[in-house]
Amino acid sequence: MTAQPELLAMKPPSLAHRLARSLRLGLSVLWQNKVGFLGFLGVLFFIALALFGPLIAPSSGEPNMAQIYQPPSWSHPLGTDYEGRDVLTQVVRGGRPIILVGALAAILSTLIAITLGALVAYVEGVLDSIVMLITDVVLTIPQLPLLVVLAAFVRLNRPWLLALILALLNWPTLLRAVRAQVLSLKAREYVEAARALDLGLFHILFREILPNMASYILMSFTIGMTGAIYGQVVLYFLGLAPLAGDNWGIMLNLAWTRGAIFYRDSMPYILAPVIAISLLQLSMVTMTRSLEQVFNPRLREG
Amino acid sequence: MARPATVETTSAQSAASAAATLGRFALILWRSYIVRRLLKAALTIYLVSTLTFFLIRLMPGNPVDVYINTLISQYGFSYQDAANQAAALFAFNPNEPLLAQYRDYLQALAHGDFGKSITSPGTTVTSIIATYLPWTLFSTGLGLLLSFALGVLLGMLTAYRRERPIDHLLTALGSFFQSVPNYLVAIVIVVFFGVRLGWFPIAEMRGAYSPGVQPSLSISFIKDALYHASLPIATYVLTTIGSWLLLMKSSTIATLGEDFVTVARARGLKDGRIMSAYVGRNAILPLFTQAAIAAGFVVGGAVVIEQIFQYQGIGYILLQAINQRDYPIMQGIFLIITFAVVLANVLADLLYSRLDPRIRAMGGSQR
Numbered sequence: 252m253t254a255q256p257e258l259l260a261m262k263p264p265s266l267a268h269r270l271a272r273s274l275r276l277g278l279s280v281l282w283q284n285k286v287g288f289l290g291f292l293g294v295l296f297f298i299a300l301a302l303f304g305p306l307i308a309p310s311s312g313e314p315n316m317a318q319i320y321q322p323p324s325w326s327h328p329l330g331t332d333y334e335g336r337d338v339l340t341q342v343v344r345g346g347r348p349i350i351l352v353g354a355l356a357a358i359l360s361t362l363i364a365i366t367l368g369a370l371v372a373y374v375e376g377v378l379d380s381i382v383m384l385i386t387d388v389v390l391t392i393p394q395l396p397l398l399v400v401l402a403a404f405v406r407l408n409r410p411w412l413l414a415l416i417l418a419l420l421n422w423p424t425l426l427r428a429v430r431a432q433v434l435s436l437k438a439r440e441y442v443e444a445a446r447a448l449d450l451g452l453f454h455i456l457f458r459e460i461l462p463n464m465a466s467y468i469l470m471s472f473t474i475g476m477t478g479a480i481y482g483q484v485v486l487y488f489l490g491l492a493p494l495a496g497d498n499w500g501i502m503l504n505l506a507w508t509r510g511a512i513f514y515r516d517s518m519p520y521i522l523a524p525v526i527a528i529s530l531l532q533l534s535m536v537t538m539t540r541s542l543e544q545v546f547n548p549r550l551r552e553g
Numbered sequence: 554m555a556r557p558a559t560v561e562t563t564s565a566q567s568a569a570s571a572a573a574t575l576g577r578f579a580l581i582l583w584r585s586y587i588v589r590r591l592l593k594a595a596l597t598i599y600l601v602s603t604l605t606f607f608l609i610r611l612m613p614g615n616p617v618d619v620y621i622n623t624l625i626s627q628y629g630f631s632y633q634d635a636a637n638q639a640a641a642l643f644a645f646n647p648n649e650p651l652l653a654q655y656r657d658y659l660q661a662l663a664h665g666d667f668g669k670s671i672t673s674p675g676t677t678v679t680s681i682i683a684t685y686l687p688w689t690l691f692s693t694g695l696g697l698l699l700s701f702a703l704g705v706l707l708g709m710l711t712a713y714r715r716e717r718p719i720d721h722l723l724t725a726l727g728s729f730f731q732s733v734p735n736y737l738v739a740i741v742i743v744v745f746f747g748v749r750l751g752w753f754p755i756a757e758m759r760g761a762y763s764p765g766v767q768p769s770l771s772i773s774f775i776k777d778a779l780y781h782a783s784l785p786i787a788t789y790v791l792t793t794i795g796s797w798l799l800l801m802k803s804s805t806i807a808t809l810g811e812d813f814v815t816v817a818r819a820r821g822l823k824d825g826r827i828m829s830a831y832v833g834r835n836a837i838l839p840l841f842t843q844a845a846i847a848a849g850f851v852v853g854g855a856v857v858i859e860q861i862f863q864y865q866g867i868g869y870i871l872l873q874a875i876n877q878r879d880y881p882i883m884q885g886i887f888l889i890i891t892f893a894v895v896l897a898n899v900l901a902d903l904l905y906s907r908l909d910p911r912i913r914a915m916g917g918s919q920r
Contacts, residue, residue: 387593388600391898393853393890397605399875400883403612481734485857488736489872507740521744529733536732 273466287541293534300343301350308340322516330519332505342523344497349480350531352414356479359418361425361472368429369456373437383430386423394420398482402491413492417479425471429464436460466542473539477532484528499524590902594895601891602884606655609883616671616878658884667888668881678885681870686852686889688761689859689866692782693851696789701844703790704797705837709828711798712805712836724802727795735792736857742784743861758784759863785855785864793847800843804836811835842901849897853890 282288314334321331328339371379401416436442437460445455461468486492487500490508494501506521617639624635661668667678707727711720730738747755762768762777808814809832817827856868863869867886874882 384593384596384600388597388604391597391891391894392601392604393887393894395856396853396871396875396887396890397608399856399872400605400608400612403614403875477732484734485736489857489860503740515749518744518749521740525737525740529737532734533729533732537728540728 269462269465270469273469276466284541284544286537290534290537290539290541293530294538297346297350297531297534300346302347304343304346308343310340323519330516332502332509332517332520338520338523341497341502342499342527345499345502345524346527346531348410348496348498349483349500349528352410352417352483353476353480355411355414356417356421356483357472357475359415360421360475360479361468363418364422364425364471365429365461365468367422368426369433369461372430372433373452373456373460379430382426386426389420390423392420395482395485398486399489399491402486405492413483413486414479417482418475420482421475421478425468425475428467428471432464432467433460436463470539470542473535477535477539480528480532499528503528586906587903590899594899598888598891598895602888603655605887605891606658606884607651609880609887610651610654612878614878616880619876619878620672667885670879670882672877672879678881681882682867682885682889685865685867685870688782688864689852689855689868691778692761692785692864692866693789693855694848695782696786696793697844697847697851699786700790700793701797701840701847704794705801705840707794708798708801709805709833709836712802712809713828715806723798727798729795730791731793731795731799733792735788736861738792739784739788739858739861742788753784761865782864785858785862788858788862789855797840800840801836804839805832808832808836842905845897845901845904847897849894849901852893853886 278291314336323330330338332338332341367382371382398416398420401419402413405413405416433456442455442459445459450459483492484500484503487494487498488503488507490504492500494504502524503521506517506524510517620639621632621635624630624638625632630638658668667682670676670678670681704727707723711723714720742753743755747753758781760781762774762781768774768778814827814831817831822831852867853871855864855866856871858864859866859868860872867889871883871886873879874886
């Protein structure tokens with residue numbers, strides 16, 4: 252793979268190729284790292300849950316007033332909620348919206364960070380100063396309170412707007428990292444060669460420079476997703492995002508407001524989404540952390 | 554600044570040289586890192602508060618509507634009665650142009666006036682902040698101190714006991730609680746340990762202190778305040794100690810490999826002395842900048858936690874203000890939080906250049 256470094260330096264492989272190599276390298280190292288591999292399995296599990304959950308459990312059931320807050324049993328392994336609906340069904344169905352909006356937010360914030368960060372590092376000058384000022388402003392804005400204010404604009408039928416709002420608060424850290432990397436990469440010989448050949452800004456940024464950062468971008472995507480899920484669940488829990496349908500955040504809110512603090516039998520109803528969200532976040536963080544050790548050799552010794 | 558006072562210089566010349574002096578002075582100021590940093594901080598605060606000013610007022614619903622709706626839904630008022638009552642109570646006109654409101658806001662702010670609450674007429678925003686901010690500073694600040702101190706100690710411990718069971722256990726626990734969202738930890742504390750197991754009297758522990766008690770500096774009041782703050786503090790410590798531990802661990806391991814430690818060992822110094830005076834002191838330096846940044850988030854960092862434990866700090870009041878659309882309170886709290894974060898970042902930058910001798914050398918002699 253890396254037998255001819257001179258050749259690689261002359262013509263860097265394509266983005267797809269780089270991504271595939273990063274993935275392969277990542278997987279082989281995850282395989283050696285027990286905790287990281289467990290995290291990877293967990294992430295796979297939650298992706299599967301997001302994709303197939305609502306297919307396994309097509310509906311969350313009709314309210315049944317005779318079955319309110321039933322303790323766990325064979326017919327209801329996690330008991331029932333304040334309306335007598337099955338809790339397990341809701342947990343299985345409830346991952347999709349959270350994971351989808353989290354992924355969408357992470358994609359958006361990563362895109363903003365990569366394009367803007369690479370662009371301003373490459374062009375420098377006034378544009379760079381303006382973007383860095385905006386970055387500083389967004390970094391110092393009290394994130395959670397602002398999120399709460401922005402959430403007031405979200406309507407029921409527009410989950411993409413929620414994703415956009417989460418993304419708007421999440422890009423600055425990655426942008427700074429991308430900018431710093433591009434600033435150092437753009438001085439390399441092959442980039443100067445590309446510039447001499449007049450290959451165009453777009454080509455140089457996306458074909459020559461960014462593929463070198465593929466692994467880093469991959470990691471910051473998962474970090475962005477954990478951040479987006481954190482914020483999203485806060486909004487649902489506080490009742491600030493529209494409450495409709497099955498999702499873990501809404502389960503948390505209803506369990507909290509409809510009785511978990513008052514009834515001992517409602518315990519599985521609130522603990523189920525707590526555990527689901529915690530496991531999802533834990534899987535992503537452990538997977539990312541082990542990947543980080545692979546891609547950042549400086550961390551490997553520590 | 555030596556302005557030529559001799560008779561033969563023409564006024565044009567003296568004006569030109571005065572301008573040059575001024576220009577040079579401005580350049581010196583601009584070259585000064587601290588001045589530039591402070592100017593940027595001031596600009597950031599201005600931009601953030603302007604942005605939040607307009608965002609807050611663009612939110613759907615305004616304080617009058619929210620109040621009218623509450624009267625209708627909770628007290629069974631007719632719309633007309635509710636609207637009359639709202640008009641009598643609030644000196645707020647939702648139809649005033651935004652730019653005029655913005656101008657008024659900036660003018661008042663320039664005089665140090667944060668405005669008055671809309672929904673509790675007669676109460677100034679300053680007095681609300683003065684009432685609730687101390688509790689947030691107390692609980693979260695104490696949490697930060699505890700978390701930092703414990704994390705540093707445990708981090709050194711794990712670095713010295715590397716690859717032993719205690720290292721694996723503490724590192725795993727630290728990483729675990731760092732990944733689990735803090736509000737979920739708080740919910741589990743209330744629901745599982747409070748309601749299910751009955752370890753904590755959750756209802757009794759609400760608020761910043763027991764009802765009917767007068768705040769004072771007596772031992773019994775401090776005990777009462779600590780009792781009420783204990784669960785928010787525990788949540789904060791549990792969910793942040795991991796990052797201090799991991800930071801301190803890697804910093805200690807890096808320091809242990811430095812030459813001066815080897816030399817100290819060769820000199821036959823006692824292990825305890827090497828540990829505290831050589832390794833610990835050097836390993837903790839890079840953590841101080843992080844601690845400064847974390848201190849900036851102390852003010853605004855506990856919004857959800859305060860809500861869950863019903864702890865009456867600034868975050869709790871902010872959420873209430875948001876629900877009632879009480880613009881001046883929201884605006885004032887935003888401003889305080891932003892100010893804290895910006896100030897902490899400036900301090901962290903200055904600390905960083907002070908603490909790291911390499912940066913100090915670069916900034917001082919070479920450039």
